Amino acid sequence: MTSNVIAIDGPAGSGKSTVSRHVASTLGWIMLDTGAMYRAITWAVLQAGVDPAESKRVGDIARESIIELDTQPVASSVYVNGIDVTSEIRSAEITSAVSAVSAAAEVRDLLVELQRETVRKSGHGIVVEGRDIGTVVLPDAQLKVFLTADPRTRAGRRSAELGQNSSEEELKRMQLKIEERDFKDSSREVSPLRAATDAIIIDTTDMKLDQVVQEICHLARKRYSLT
Ligand code: DC
Numbered sequence: 192m193t194s195n196v197i198a199i200d201g202p203a204g205s206g207k208s209t210v211s212r213h214v215a216s217t218l219g220w221i222m223l224d225t226g227a228m229y230r231a232i233t234w235a236v237l238q239a240g241v242d243p244a245e246s247k248r249v250g251d252i253a254r255e256s257i258i259e260l261d262t263q264p265v266a267s268s269v270y271v272n273g274i275d276v277t278s279e280i281r282s283a284e285i286t287s288a289v290s291a292v293s294a295a296a297e298v299r300d301l302l303v304e305l306q307r308e309t310v311r312k313s314g315h316g317i318v319v320e321g322r323d324i325g326t327v328v329l330p331d332a333q334l335k336v337f338l339t340a341d342p343r344t345r346a347g348r349r350s351a352e353l354g355q356n357s358s359e360e361e362l363k364r365m366q367l368k369i370e371e372r373d374f375k376d377s378s379r380e381v382s383p384l385r386a387a388t389d390a391i392i393i394d395t396t397d398m399k400l401d402q403v404v405q406e407i408c409h410l411a412r413k414r415y416s417l418t
Contacts, residue, residue, distance in 0.1 A: 202384060210407065218408060227260060249298060257271070262309065296381050337390040344395075346369055347362060
């Protein structure tokens, strides 16, 4: 297994994906967006007309699906059984169903194995982002970061990401949805969202993207003696 790993965890909208992509590009490493894997299985579940709460059937779909992810930090496409689902997995429908799908133990077992295999095969270095990377997937990672930001800031970022100029009311609705998803992700029985005891916690509420990226790259250079 490559020893150059950065595990980046945190709640929805904490900036994980954007930060991870920039950190990986800056260091010349690859990256793994594990949330995209849970979204891909959710796409397959909805496509099959299965209720995301039916964990047994959800597990069957997960076992039958071939998930492929591009690990280049610039253009990472996602495929399910050869179908490009890169944009579809970001839809509101998938976003509201993904928590139920990711709570199914069988889905987690399969994806955690796939994530570890990707890390084993990564050459130079890899940034892995998700909710349980530092606690479950890669507990031995030498650098673990947990990103947070207040829910209001996270709602604003989500809105900007979607290219929306949201009204106050829409922002409040988004904030509520984010808080709901936080609650589901951190209260589920299997692999709840929480910071590993040895993670470095960075509150990004008042930080610019570039500052967060620089700080993590600095930590990585120190930890892995990179030049
Ligand atoms: O980061 P994201 O919004 O794309 O993640 C989608 C969902 O997947 C999120 O609600 C929680 C789940 N997830 C998870 O349970 N474990 C991970 N390692 C990554 C994501």
